[in-house]
Amino acid sequence: MSDGKISVIVACYNLADHIGDCIAALAAQSVEVFEVLIIDDGSTDSSVEVAQAAIGEDQRFHLISQPNGGLSAARNAGLERAGGDYIAFVDGDDRVAPDWLARMYDALRQHDADWVACGLRYCRADGTGKVHSAIHDAPDLADDALPHRYALDSWTDVVRHFPSAWNKLYRRRLIEGLRFDEGTYFEDHAFFYRAASRTDHLVHVPEPLYLQTQGREGQITREDSDRVFEQFPVLDTMHDIMQASDKPDKEAAFQRIASRLVFERATALADPVRRTRFARAARRYFAANDLSYRPDWDEGISRTWRIVMEGRLPLSVIVPTDQVDQALADTVASLAAQTMRDFETLIVIDSDDDTVRQESLALARDLPRASVLMNGSAGLAAARNRGFDVTRGDYVVFFDAGDRLEPGTLAGWVEAMERRATVFGFSRFRIGLADDAPQHNGFHDSTGREERLVPGVFTLDPASVLALHAHPSAKIFRRDFLLDHDIRFPPGPLSSWSVTLQAALMAGEGAYFARPGLRIADRPEARRIWRQPETPQALAQALERMAETFGETSALPHGWYRQLFARALWEKLNFAAFPDAAAMDLFCQQARDLAAALPLEGDTLDPYVGPRVQELLTSAGR
Template sequence: MTGRPADPAAPLISVIVAVHQVAPQIAEAIASLRAQSLPDFEALVVDDGSTDGSGRIAAEAFAGDARFRLLVQPNRGLSAARNAGLDQARGAFVAFLDGDDALAPDFLRDLHAAIREEGTEWAACGVTLVHPGGEERPHPALHACDRPPEAGHLPLTDACEVARIFPSAWNKLYRRSLFEGLRFPEGSWFEDHEVFWALARRAPRLAYRSAPLYRHRRDRPGQITGTDSDRVFDVLRVLDRLGPVILGSGMTRTAEGYARLAARLIHERALVIRDPARRARFLTAAHALLQHRGMGWQAAWDPEISRGLGLALEGVLPLSVVVLGDPGPALAALDAQGMADFELVVLGGRAPGLLPSGRAVRRLDPEGMTPARLASVLEGRWVLLLAPGEVPLPEGLMRLVNLGERLDLPLVLGALERRGLGYHDGWTDNRVVPGLAAMPLWGGEVALGGAQALCLYPALGNRLMRRDLLAALPGALGLGQDGASAQMIALESALQAGRAGTTRLAVLSVPDRPATIPGTGAARRLLAACPAPPALPRGWQAVVLLRLAQLRGGGLRLPGALLTALREGWLAGDAAPDPGLPRWVRALMRLR
């Protein structure tokens, strides 16, 4: 370690930049510091044993700027790097910048002003989450918070409220005196939590600005928070050490706040564990910790925490995913799901026995398979059917299971992303669902009569059925791989359920024109063979036939579908056509 220089002019703020193996990102981090609108700072760049030239690149990036110093040490971990910076810091305030992140130009200015205006010892801000590929998403750095305050302060006297705050060291500014006798625990990952709760006890008011002043990179290879290794067990040791700290903090609602924090941290680590054996060991250890501390699974407070994980911790398999036919790109998407606690079954298609993560794939013969028979051989509490070409979105399974568990209904529905045409809410005519637009983003409950069932988009993977609902579907329905079969399963499951949960969040990616949509003749035969559910309006077959024709080939196939519906007598009814059909088709149907 280089020695501390004898500089009598102490800066206002010391910024500690921890650097380890971030050669592609460190120059951006340094540039963001040099661009700060508040220039009165020193930057302590701590190279923690990098072998990729990160320290050299950092030094080149700040060359000629006397505010920067490079401190070099053997690799001892993030906590040790931050502690080394704290030991050298001279400013009245201190901030932390990770070497793969960046600051907005007004980060130091605005947080320093917030401390002064709110009369607090520290301040926090919102963040911009930067994902691979360049996608950026602002976040208030508060969990379960749809409408964060723009400015003010957060009281830290209620443990449940404290558990909502990002504990990260990096989106905050602190009076350096807060760290007297306090350092980051070395040798452990997830070190921010213990320091954050200690600071909350020392300084129970936190100035807050919702503006995203800190840019945090997500899912970088080698990043601690995305590592699938036995280091994930560190979070359980951190939680165990935090128990007496939180419970003895003097805050209100300490037991509930501790349980909420435990659910959030266990959920976050479970998201990255793909290895089945490691995941099983982690769930066993997490369940033991919850039992030891007398805590249940507290997921209700935050819609982003997996309720399915809570079931898995109790030994209940949350979900069975059944791919009808050849899975195509769905397998890779399923292997990358955040909620990984499900069994995977392929019905009649080609698939490997194991996915790259080690997940097993069970293959079943479709011959003679009925909904009831399929339900009898599945193990999950919920069932998701995937038609060919359908691909779950990264958080799709978790969003559906969370909604189903929260509302305790046999059927839940989500929105779609069409690969070329974009977002679709899952209803061919959403006017039949009063209040849908005003429904909370995470979903609510709707009644399903014949009109609503008839307006469901012909996809399968955006709906989740409880296994008993699948077992109750008519045996004559079959489990075909084409779009007409998907439409009939959607109709029958909705009518059987009577009520459903629905969310406007997208859960599934579908092609604009599914390759499995049958021709008019095949669709006619299927519709004619299906017993007409009495709840559907007369002429429902014409609505479905025209919908499938438009999906398959657009306007060119609609005249033939109209003639077929006329010959079958399906135009004699009062079922409303889809509003997305061409005007001339809707006009002809109104002449019935």
């Protein structure tokens, strides 16, 4: 390899915390003969001093300073000065593996290629990250150790590959005369498409040789600003490049990449007003260009964003409570930490105390689209219905104060519902807030269902419905499904059982979420309603209402009434806050007396229901 064979162009602007590591990574390359042009684009921090110190006496590095003109101007300045027959770009906040240049150069030469790309590793400040192939619809190519030559015969071939300038090595002749469009963000895209229009292939090295920094303040692709709207004229430029070429499948490819890039831009937008404006602009752009949002070609594109683009809200979260306490604060904090941004939260106060309302409003001030509703002490079921009556989301979830969600839970649930086209979903969860809190798989009895407890669509036959854990916190419902079937929370105990079992029966299937993204608090103060004592008569009356709601009792397996009555007795005996032993004894005696008059047919009980409850069911009249 002769001197100047490879030119590496590094753009730098206010990267004092990163440019030293970038230079060190390039200096450590296993090949020695190359040049690095570091273009400082008018940094106002100590980037120049850090770069000079990192370069030291290494003659391969050249530091060039210019007035601030933007990333494109810096790269173009590098192209003007590059002397190599091969060109590469590295962003000044990124790094590369020690054999990056060697592997890229060898692959390019061995395949007699015009250019070569490599996989990448996303690197976060906390040391975490993930590997991506840099091919949109094939993110994991870890099992492919050898470089592969991909045909770029059509534009649908081209759009699969990351339209980035970095992570590539170019023959100079491929990009001769090409420059980055100045004065705009997302400048890589047009440069990549112009290069792709000149060739019929791209060689790909699957190893993650390029290490891209994630989460840095000021990063263009993560900037929550109005510059995100610059994606639309950049898309126009890409469309013009496609139209001017001889490659086929222009319209199909443009529809795909427009869907991908518009979704990518949305991921950076946290400000709800700007996010709504961008969704509206995207909707207008797609309509004006006769495009449809197409996420199906790439697993990395959100289906949920289609809902937002169409002007609807994906999700409503309903949290009933009768007071503002730590339990409610925990739930609100976990909602504020969600990666999903397009949802509303309805806190329903089961009280007429305006102080509670004001305190709830203050607690929810950091939640986008949060509302506080008063329920006037009408009870838990009425509070949930009150919230449901004003929801706007395509999907709805009901949480209790004290529930805590992992940051990606809501996004994962809604996305899975969209992908699987289901109207009901249920999840594993943890009982308790400790790190080692036990998991619950969502069924009271999973016998015969173990192999189906994986992510996907779970067929809910009547026996599986009866075995479902009916707590509403680990469930998600399509709102129009509940409306169409008039499914509401009835008054009295076992209200959530009625909703969950009725929805599951009518749906016939549900999306199953195998990751326990929810923690149900087990502290007594967080489970006040669940721990409330009830009489056996009230429990039996609730089951009678369910029977009327379900219609034909044959919809559930024979003996369903007995099984649910035993489950309800077991829950109250084990978790209800009876005032004293005498109250619990009275509950047991009432259960014995009532059992004689109930239709307790069948012999199936949940496996955890022990002899104490069985005795209540079989010793009636003693």
